Amino acid sequence: MTKRVLVIEDEPNIIEAVSFILSRDGWEVKTHANGHDAMDAVRARAPDLIILDVMLPGKSGFDILQEIRADAVYGDTPVLMLTARGQTKDREMAERAGASQYMTKPFSNADVLAAVRALVVP
Amino acid sequence: MPDRLMIGTRIRERRVLNGMRQSDLAQRAGISPSYLNLIEHNHRRIGGKTLLKLAEALKVEPSQLTQGAEATLISGLREAAGKPRNDGPELDRTEEFAGRYPGWASLLSDLHRRTQTLERTIETLTDRLAHDPFLADSLHEVISAVTAIRATSSILVETEAIEPEWQARFHRNINEDSARLTEGAQALVRYLEAAPNTEAELTSPQDEMHAYLAARGYHLPELEREMAGPRDVARLIDAAASEGMSSPAQNLTREALLRYMEDAAALPLRAFLARVATLGLRPDRLAEATGADMARVFRRLASLPETDVGEVGLVICDASGTLTFRKPIAGFATPRMAGACALWPLYQVLSQPQVPLRLRLRQAGRGAEVIEAFAVAAQTGPAGFDRPPLMQALMLMLPDPGETGGAVRPIGVSCRICPLADCAARREPSIVAEGM
Numbered sequence: 001m002t003k004r005v006l007v008i009e010d011e012p013n014i015i016e017a018v019s020f021i022l023s024r025d026g027w028e029v030k031t032h033a034n035g036h037d038a039m040d041a042v043r044a045r046a047p048d049l050i051i052l053d054v055m056l057p058g059k060s061g062f063d064i065l066q067e068i069r070a071d072a073v074y075g076d077t078p079v080l081m082l083t084a085r086g087q088t089k090d091r092e093m094a095e096r097a098g099a100s101q102y103m104t105k106p107f108s109n110a111d112v113l114a115a116v117r118a119l120v121v122p
Numbered sequence: 123m124p125d126r127l128m129i130g131t132r133i134r135e136r137r138v139l140n141g142m143r144q145s146d147l148a149q150r151a152g153i154s155p156s157y158l159n160l161i162e163h164n165h166r167r168i169g170g171k172t173l174l175k176l177a178e179a180l181k182v183e184p185s186q187l188t189q190g191a192e193a194t195l196i197s198g199l200r201e202a203a204g205k206p207r208n209d210g211p212e213l214d215r216t217e218e219f220a221g222r223y224p225g226w227a228s229l230l231s232d233l234h235r236r237t238q239t240l241e242r243t244i245e246t247l248t249d250r251l252a253h254d255p256f257l258a259d260s261l262h263e264v265i266s267a268v269t270a271i272r273a274t275s276s277i278l279v280e281t282e283a284i285e286p287e288w289q290a291r292f293h294r295n296i297n298e299d300s301a302r303l304t305e306g307a308q309a310l311v312r313y314l315e316a317a318p319n320t321e322a323e324l325t326s327p328q329d330e331m332h333a334y335l336a337a338r339g340y341h342l343p344e345l346e347r348e349m350a351g352p353r354d355v356a357r358l359i360d361a362a363a364s365e366g367m368s369s370p371a372q373n374l375t376r377e378a379l380l381r382y383m384e385d386a387a388a389l390p391l392r393a394f395l396a397r398v399a400t401l402g403l404r405p406d407r408l409a410e411a412t413g414a415d416m417a418r419v420f421r422r423l424a425s426l427p428e429t430d431v432g433e434v435g436l437v438i439c440d441a442s443g444t445l446t447f448r449k450p451i452a453g454f455a456t457p458r459m460a461g462a463c464a465l466w467p468l469y470q471v472l473s474q475p476q477v478p479l480r481l482r483l484r485q486a487g488r489g490a491e492v493i494e495a496f497a498v499a500a501q502t503g504p505a506g507f508d509r510p511p512l513m514q515a516l517m518l519m520l521p522d523p524g525e526t527g528g529a530v531r532p533i534g535v536s537c538r539i540c541p542l543a544d545c546a547a548r549r550e551p552s553i554v555a556e557g558m
Contacts, residue, residue, distance in 0.1 A: 011266050013295040017273035020288070024281070055262060084265040106269035109276045 003120050004028040006047035008038050008064065009082065010056055018051065021109050022116065035059030039067045042074055049120045054083040062097050069098040078119040082107070129173070130164035132187050135194070136180045137162075138452045141491060143521065145432055150179035155428050156339050163336060195220050198231030205551075260310045267303035271296055330371035331378060332448060334362055340449050341427045345383045346391045355379045378447070382425060388414055389422045395430055398423075403431060403520055405496050406478065416478055417500040420518040424449050435493070435519030439468055441512065451519045453491030454483070455535045463534035464547040467497040468517035475499045475513065482522060482530045486542045492522040492530055
C-alpha cells in the first residue's frame with residue numbers, strides 16, 4: 001500500500017523539491033502551507049508520516065507537534081521536524097516535544113529519504 | 123575633553139553643593155536661568171565676565187572652576203579602585219596621588235570609564251546577536267533560500283531522465299531562490315556594517331531624545347501656540363533630523379512632542395501659570411481645579427519654563443520599571459542605564475493605580491538634597507479582554523518645602539553606587555561606602 005506523507009511547510013520551492021523526491025520514491029505526497037489549521041489537515045489527510053517545519057506562519061511547529069501528540073487517532077504518527085536551528089538545545093527541545101526525528105536546514109535529499117524510510121517501515 | 127573636566131559641569135556641581143537653585147545663581151550672575159542651564163550642560167562657552175560673576179556667586183576662586191576638578195577626579199579614581207582589597211590601590215593616598223600626578227590620575231580615571239563603556243558595548247552587542255529579531259529574520263531568509271537551492275540542484279544532478287518540464291521548473295526555482303539569497307545576504311551585510319563601531323555612536327535613541335529636550339529646557343514655545351498641531355511637531359522633528367538626530371530617536375522624540383502638544387492644548391500655558399500662581403505647585407489642587415488627570419498635571423508642570431516655576435523634575439517609568447523619561451532636578455540623580463532604586467515612590471504607586479503619593483525624599487550620597495516627590499501611576503492604553511492595560515508611573519520632584527512636608531524617606535540612586543547600609547531592598551553590593 002502506498003505510504004502517505006503530509007508535508008507541513010510554507011516555502012513553496014522547498015515543498016516542490018521535497019514533494020518531487022518523495023513521490024519519485026513511491027510516496028503519496030500531500031502538502032499544507034500554514035500553521036493555524038495544520039491540525040485539521042492532519043485529520044483530513046490521515047498521513048502515515050508528517051514532515052513538519054518549525055517556523056510556520058500562524059502557529060509554531062512545536063505547538064502543532066503538541067496537538068498531534070495529543071490527538072487520540074494521530075498521536076502516534078511519526079513526525080520529522082525540519083528547522084534552521086541545529087544547536088543541542090533545539091534538538092533536545094524537539095525530542096521533549098515528541099518529534100520522532102529532527103533535521104536541520106539545509107538538508108541533503110539523501111538524508112531526508114533515509115530518514116523517512118526509517119520512520120515508516122513498510 | 124571629558125565632560126567632568128568641563129566648566130559647565132563644575133559650575134553645576136558647585137551650585138548643587140551650595141544648595142542653590144538655578145534661578146538664584148542665574149540672578150546673581152546676571153544671566154537668564156535658561157542660559158545658565160545651557161552653560162551647566164556644556165552647550166555654551168563662557169567668557170571672563172560671566173565666569174567671574176558665577177565664581178563670585180558660588181563663593182569660589184575662578185580657577186577652581188576652570189582647572190583641577192579635584193573632587194570629580196578623586197571620585198573617579200575611587201570608582202576605578204572598586205572595593206578595598208589587600209593588594210589593591212592605596213586608597214588612603216588617593217588625594218596625594220591626584221594632587222601630585224594629576225595627569226596619570228586623569229588617565230587612570232578615563233581608562234576606567236572607557237572600560238565600563240566598552241563592557242556595556244560588548245553586552246549590548248552580544249545581546250543583539252542573541253536577541254535581535256532583524257538578524258534572526260535575515261538569517262532565516264538566507265537559510266530558507268539555501269535549503270531550496272540545495273534540494274533543487276541535488277534533484278537536477280541526481281535524477282536520471284528528468285522530464286523537461288520539471289527541469290525547466292526547477293531551473294526557474296533555483297533562479298528565484300538565488301535572487302532571494304542575494305538580497306538576504308546583502309541585507310545582512312548592510313545591517314552588520316551599520317553596527318556602531320565608535321563610542322560616540324553608542325548614544326541610545328533615548329539619550330538623543332533627552333539631550334534634545336534638555337537643550338530646550340524641556341519647554342517648547344512652538345507647541346504652546348494656540349493653533350499648534352502635528353505639523354508643528356513634524357517641523358521640529360525635521361529640524362532635529364537635519365542636525366543629525368537618528369531615526370529611532372526621531373520616533374521617540376516625535377511621540378514625546380505629540381504628547382507635549384496634547385498636554386499644552388488641554389492646559390494652555392497662561393491659564394495654567396495663573397492657576398499655579400494662586401494654588402501653588404500643588405498637583406492635587408491643580409488637578410482638581412482644571413479637571414485634568416494627575417499624570418497630565420505632572421507632565422505639564424515639568425514643561426513649564428524654569429523662570430516661572432523654578433526647577434521641576436520628572437521621571438516616568440513603564441510597567442517594567444524602566445525609566446522612559448528623565449527630567450532631572452538638582453540634588454536628585456536618576457540613573458541612565460542601570461535600574462533605579464527600588465525604594466522610590468515611583469515604583470510604589472505601580473501597585474496602587476490612580477492613588478497618588480507625596481513624600482519627602484533624600485538620596486543617600488554626597489550633594490543630595492531633600493526633595494518633595496509626588497508619584498502616581500496611570501493607565502495609558504485601553505485594556506481588552508485579551509491584553510493587559512498599559513501602565514505608567516510618574517514621579518514629580520520639587521524643591522523641599524521644609525519640615526511641614528512630613529518625614530524624610532532615605533532612598534538611593536542605584537544599588538551599585540548607593541552607600542545606604544542595611545537596606546532591605548539592596549540587590550547588589552555597592553562600591554561606595556558612606557563617608558568616603
